[in-house]
Amino acid sequence: MKKTNTKRKVADCRLFPSESGCSLTITGTEEEVLKVAVRHAVEEHGHEDTSELREQIRGLLADEK
């Protein structure tokens, strides 16, 4: 199976409401970004790992430029 045209997504932590002024960006496939971003939000920003959080993060993903 060829893996061409795998679209990468970007999660920019600056777009995520937080008080820490975090400037992290995470780039990868949607699944990768989501996994890392959720872990980051929980560990660094004290969010709770809920399906709501996942949906919120998913909504912030942008296509890589």
Ligand SMILES: [Zn+2]
């Ligand atoms: Zn962050």
